[in-house]
Amino acid sequence: MPGPIQSLSRAAAIMRLLAGGERRLGLSEVAAALDLAKGTAHGILRTLQQEGFVEQDPESGKYQLGAELLRLGQSYLDVHELRARALVWADDLARATGEQVYLGVLHQQGVLIVHHVFRPDDSRQVLEVGSMQPLHSTALGKVLLAYDPVARGELHGADLKAYTSRTLTDPAGLDAECALTRERGWAGAVEETWEGVASAAALIQDRRRNPVGAVCISGAVERICEAGFVRPELVASVRDAGRSISRDLGAARF
Structure with missing residues (x-):
């Protein structure tokens, strides 16, 4: 059986790198992160x-993921039952809380965002x-870790990265x-991945x-929290x- 095609593997690695960041990356940053020659990366x-x-x-000359990748991914997400069932509820949650809403599912060692409603x-x-969030330092990830044995198995023996001084790594x-x-x-995360950002899931x-995903709100600490804790009314929502x-997926009341 033929082995993997190196150029395709490198292209996939670059797209994963760009998907995992919060900012655009320059050529030198991409090359250094993946240990590639600048000419190859370029x-x-x-x-x-x-x-x-x-x-x-x-x-700036820096790179980010393009719209074509999102369009292709959308063909999968559109038939994803979880996302389809959650659309209305996610919109309602954003309107009720005034914050952005994420829907995430377990994917390898992280949380794949399959739906995102903007703050209104x-x-x-x-x-x-299509972006990824960490399992151990986000509200979405903590919920999956708490209820899904497969999620916990993904982190077994892994070195947990400290994104901020509040990240749990042990x-x-x-x-x-x-x-x-x-x-x-429910799970909360207050400045555990991003400074100034809190979430509840x-x-x-x-x-x-069976645990199939998680839903969360995310926003500035001063809006989400009161006295250092997520506001109870947001947790309830x-x-x-x-x-x-x-319930829309067929689960009994809980």
């Missing part, structure tokens, strides 16, 4: 750009459908956080009561959304 980026999978900012104001926002601390999540029925189950989506 050639792959130019090809991806020509095909619409990557876009280059004309002012006039601020400039970037669509994050297994014992993460176990305690998962136990707390199961006890209260609830589980989504299918008709067999997120939990209601999780239960509503689960």
Whole structure:
């Protein structure tokens, strides 16, 4: 059996790298992150750009994922039952809380964002459908870790990255956080991945009561939190959304 084609593997690695960041990356950053020669990285980026999978900012010269990749991904997401069932509830949650809403599912060692509702104001926002979030430092990830054994298995033996000073990186601390999540029925993350950002998430189950995803709100700490804790009314809204989506998927009341 023939082996993998190196250029395609490198192109896939570049797209994963661009999907995982919050900012555009320059040629040198891409090459250094993937241990590629600048010429090699530049050639792959130019090809991806020509095909619409990557876009280059004309002012900074830095790269980000392109619209063509989102269009192709949308063909999968449109038939994804979880996303289809959650559309109305996610919109309602954004309107009720005034914050952006994410729907995420387990994917390898992270959370894949399959739906994103913008915060209902006039601020400039970037669509994050198709991006990845960490399992151990986000509200979405913590919910999946607490209820899905497969998610926990993905992190077994992994070195957990500290994104901020508040990130949980030791297994014992993460176990305690998962136990707390199961006890209260929701997960929170306050400046654990991004400074100044807080979130709250609830589980989504299918008709067999299997964990199939999570829904969360995310926004500035000063709006989400009060006295350092997620505001109770926001937690209630997120939990209601999780239960509503689960019921639409056939889960019994919980």
